[in-house]
Amino acid sequence: MSKTNLNALFLGPKSENKRFFSEMLRFLMEDHISWRENFHPEDPPLITPEEHDHASFQDTLQKTREVLVDLAGRLEMSSNPWFSPRYLGHMNSDTIMAANLGYMLALLYNPNNCAYEGSPATTELEVEAGLQLARMLGYDPDKAWGHITSGGTIANYEAIWVARNLKSIPLAVKKVSPDLVSSMSDWELLNQSPGWILDLMDRVKAEGCFEEVRDHSIRGRGMSEFQMGKILVPQSKHYSWNKAADILGIGLQNLQFVPVKSDFRMDIKALAHAIDQNAAQRIPILAVIGVVGSTEEGAVDNIHEIAALRDTCTAKGISFYFHIDAAYGGYARTVFLDDQHRFLDRNEVIKKFQRPDLNWPCIDLYRAFKAIPQADSVTIDPHKLGYIPYSAGGFVLKDKRVLDLISYFAAYVSGQKDEMPGLLGSYIMEGSKPGAAAAAVWTAHELLALHQDGYGEIIRCGIEGTANFFQALRDEPPITIKNDRFMVEPLIRPDLNMVDFAFNRIGNVDLNEMNRLNQAIYNESSFRGGPLYANEWIASKTSLNRREYGEAPLPFIEKFGVPTSQWEHVGEVFVLRSTVMTPYLMKPSVFEEYHHRFMQTMRKRLSKAVTQF
C-alpha cells in the first residue's frame, strides 16, 4: 500500500471529506441497526407501529429533537474551532476521522472494558492497543503491558501507585521472610532498583508467601507505617503531579521540584545534587519523573541523562523508580521508527523532513527519545499527539510483573485466574471504562501504523508547521502601532510542536506592563473575546512564575530588554501558547497565507490593547 495520505485522514477544516464521512457513518449505523434487527429473528418488535400514533410518543420524539437542537446550538456557539489553522492553542486539532467513526460505532454497542464479560470485543482491542504503544516506546512486548486510561492524570497516578507499592516490598519481605534479605539494612532495602525488587518478588512467590508480603507492603499497611522519601519532578511538571502526591498519601512536602534550565529541560546536575543531598540525610528517593513534552512549554527532558544517572546512582546503592510523563510528547517517538519499529539513525530522521535544514531532532532530543525504554513506565496520551477524541490516555509498564502489586483479583475464587487478561478493572485504577475509547485508539493505530510512515507523517508535519511559526515570529520586524513599536519573541526553540511567545512595546522595561499587554491579547484570542466562532485567531496562554520556575524564564524576559530586577520584583511572565498540531501549516504557501492573517489580527489586538492602557 502507498503511504498514508494526510488529506484523507480528517473530516477537514472545511468538511472537505464530508461525503466520505457521511457515507461511512451511514454504513456503520445501518450495520448496527441490522445487528439489532437480526438478533433472534423469531422475537417480534416490542415497539409496535400503533405506538407511533400516540400523542405522547410523538411528543417524546419532539422533545428529543428540541433538546438535541438546544445542545447543537450550545456546541456551535462556544466550541473551539480546532479543525482550522486559525486555532493554535492547546494540544488540539482535528481528530482522525476513522477514530471518530470507530468511537461512534462502538458507543452504540456500549462496551465496558472493566471486565471481559462486558466487552468481549473491545477488551481485546485495548490490550492490543496497549501492546502497540509498548512496542512503539521500545519496550519488549512480551514483558511489557499497557492500557488506556481516562487521561494522562490517571496514568501518572498509576505510576506513583506502582512505584510506591513496589518500593515498599523489600521492607515487607524483611517482616515476613527476613531470610531473603537477611544481610540488608532498611536503608539498603529502600534503595533497591525496580528490577531487583521484581526478582525478589519472584523468590517470595516461590516461597509461597507473596500474599502475606503484599499485606505488609504499603498496599496492606498504609502509608502511616512507611517513610518512602521524595518524588523528584522537574519544575516544568504538570499539576497532576501535585495531585498525585496528595492522593497517593505521599504529601506535597515530599514532592521536590528539580530546577529546569532556560530551555525548560530538567537540569540534570541539579537532579544529581538533589539525589545526593537527600541521600546524605538518609531520605530515600521514591521516584524520578522525566517529562517528554512539558504541558506549558513543550520541552523534552534529557531522558538519556536521567537514565544514565540512575545507573550511576544504582551502582552507588541509591536506586529509584523512573517514570516518564510523555502524555503530550510520547507519540512523537513514531517519527524515529522504521516500519519494523527499529530506531533510526539521527540522519535518517533529519532527512525525512521536507526542510532538512530544520536539523530536527537535535542530538539531545534524539538521545532522549532513544532512551525512553530505559524508564520503568510511561504516560502517553492518545488524545493528544495520537489525534484521538477525548478521552484516551495511556499507561505503559516495562515489566508486567508489577501488576501483581496492584491487582485485586480474589485469588481464592476459583475460575477467575483464567479470565485475568480480560478483567482490566482488577489491575488498573479505574473501574467502568468505555470500550469505545479503546476501539477509537485501536482503529487509528491500525489505520496509521506507529512508525515513520504512519503517525510519524502527521507528527512531522506538525513539527515543520511549528518550525515555520517559530521562525516567522523570530524574524518578525518591529510592528508599528501609532507612535509605538512592538516586538515579539518565542520562549524557546520548540522541541516538539508548541511555541510560547510574547509581545512587548519596544523600550518598555516594566514586566507588569508587558504582562498586561499579553493578557489583553490573550483575552481577545480566546473565549473571553466574545463568540469563538467569530474569532479570527485563537491561542492558549500560560504564566511562568518564579515560585515554580526559579530563574529559568529570565533569559526570555531579557530578550525584551526587561531587566533582572523586574523579574525579582514581579516574579511572573505571561505568555501566549500555541500548539501547532494542524498538519496544514507545513506547506509554505498555506503557512504564509495564515501567518499573514495572524499578523493582521495581532496588529488589531495590539492596537486595541494599547488604547486600553
Added chain:
Amino acid sequence: MSKTNLNALFLGPKSENKRFFSEMLRFLMEDHISWRENFHPEDPPLITPEEHDHASFQDTLQKTREVLVDLAGRLEMSSNPWFSPRYLGHMNSDTIMAANLGYMLALLYNPNNCAYEGSPATTELEVEAGLQLARMLGYDPDKAWGHITSGGTIANYEAIWVARNLKSIPLAVKKVSPDLVSSMSDWELLNQSPGWILDLMDRVKAEGCFEEVRDHSIRGRGMSEFQMGKILVPQSKHYSWNKAADILGIGLQNLQFVPVKSDFRMDIKALAHAIDQNAAQRIPILAVIGVVGSTEEGAVDNIHEIAALRDTCTAKGISFYFHIDAAYGGYARTVFLDDQHRFLDRNEVIKKFQRPDLNWPCIDLYRAFKAIPQADSVTIDPHKLGYIPYSAGGFVLKDKRVLDLISYFAAYVSGQKDEMPGLLGSYIMEGSKPGAAAAAVWTAHELLALHQDGYGEIIRCGIEGTANFFQALRDEPPITIKNDRFMVEPLIRPDLNMVDFAFNRIGNVDLNEMNRLNQAIYNESSFRGGPLYANEWIASKTSLNRREYGEAPLPFIEKFGVPTSQWEHVGEVFVLRSTVMTPYLMKPSVFEEYHHRFMQTMRKRLSKAVTQF
C-alpha cells in the same frame, strides 16, 4: 407536555426507532459539517478536489473503510445484545437515544472539560448536570456541588480523598493556629463531624492561615504523619473500596468490613458495635460507607439508620465522614420525587406502580432513600440506572466548601480565581475528561426530568419487570430432566432491579455439586458458551463466599436443603445474576413470552449440564 413515552426513548430491541434515530443523526452531523464549512467563509478549502484523484488519497480512504469494517465485524461478533430482554445480566440495557446522539454530536466538537478554555459549552453542561443530581439526591443546590467522573470507582476515591483530607484538618489547625482548638485533645480533634470541621476551616480562613493549615494536613504532610483509623464498609461493598484504601494510602488493614444480614443490607448493630470497639481502643473512624444498590445483590443499606447512628455517635464525641456508594441505585431516588422534587409519601410512591400489590418500596427502602441527603457525599453513576452510554459516573458533595481541600489552583497567579467554576481539573481527581460525556448526561436529564414523571418512569418499569421475574422464579414448579428434578430459588426479594438466583437438583446436599451446576449454566449463558449473538439467554454471575460474606448466604443455601456443614466446608455459593433494566418486561404479555423462552433455555442448559457430570 404529556408524560414521557418510554417507547420513544430507545433505538429499540429491533431498531424500531431506526428512522428517527437515523434522521436525527443525519441532521446533527450536517449541522456540524456546516459549522466547519461556515467558519470564516473567506478561508479556502485546504483539501482540494484534485487531491481526491491521488492514488494515495483513495488508498487511505479504502484503508479507513477496511479498518472500520474490521471493527464493525468484531463488535457484531462478540458484543452483548443488551438491547434485548434476552439479556438479563449486568446493569446494562439499551441506552437513551438522545444521550447516544448527544454524545456522538459532542464528540465531533471534542471538548475537554478539564478546563473551561477547552470546553466553554460542555463545562457548563457538566456543572448543570452535577447540580441536577445534587437536587435529586435531596441536597441544597446552593450549597452542594457535583460533577461527572469516568466511573463510580473514581467517585469513590474522591470521597475518601475528601474524607481523609478533611478529617486531618483539626490536627493541622492545632499545629498552625493552636488557639482555635486550644482545649481539645488529639482524640477529640480526630472525632469531629464534617460540619464542625468545615466551620473551623471558615475560622481558619478568616485568620488568613488556611494555606498553611492545608500544608499541615494530609495533603501537605502525607499519610506518614497521620493515623486516621478505619473506614467501615459493608461486606457487600464493591472491590473499588479495597483499591481506594490502597491508593489513598490508608492501607487494606484499615478497611473494616461490617457484616451484612441475610437480606445483604448492612447490619446496623454490627456497625454500632464496630464503632464502639474501635473507640474503646482509641482508633478513630475515618468514614462509614453505606451502599445503595450493592453491585452483586442489588441490596440497599438502611441509610436512615446509619444517619441516625452517626447523630448518636457524634453526640457521644465519636464522629466520622458518611459517604453513600449509590453508583448503581442512586437514580432510583427519582421514583420518590414529584415534579417539584418533593419527596413523596410512601403511599403515593406505591400507587404509582401498575401493580400496587407489589408494595414497593418497603418501609426501610423508603426511609433509606429519604435519608440520602444526610450523607456528606454520594457516588451516583449515570452510566448505570441513568441509561447513559459509558463512561459517566458521578460524585456529589453536600457542602462545596470541602473543595478547598482538594483544589489545585495556583492561588498566587492572578486572574485564575475568576475562572474557578470552569477549571474542573483543578478540583477533581481526573484531568482531561470528555465534554461529550457531560453533554450526554445533560441531554438525558433535560429530556427526562429527574423525578417520577421522567427517570422515575423507566426505573419503575424495571422494578416491575424485576418483580415479575422474581415471582416467576419463586413460583416455578420443579423442573424434571430425565430422572432428576430441579428447583430454582432467588437469593433475596429485590430491593431494586437485580435478581440473583440458583438452581439445584432436588435432593442434592453437596454445595460443590450445586456450584458446578450453576457454573455450567452460567458458562452457557455468557460469552463462554460460544457467539453471544446466537445465545438465547444471557446472564451474569457472582460468587458469594464465606471470607467476604460470613454467614449471610446461609439461609439461601438452606432453601435448597443444603446443610450448614456444607457452607462451613465449601465456603462459597455460585449464583446467576440478572439485572432487569429493560423496561419491556413490565408488560405481563411480554414478560410471559420471554419467561417461557427463558425456562425452555434453562431446561436445555440443565439437561446439558446434567449429562456433563
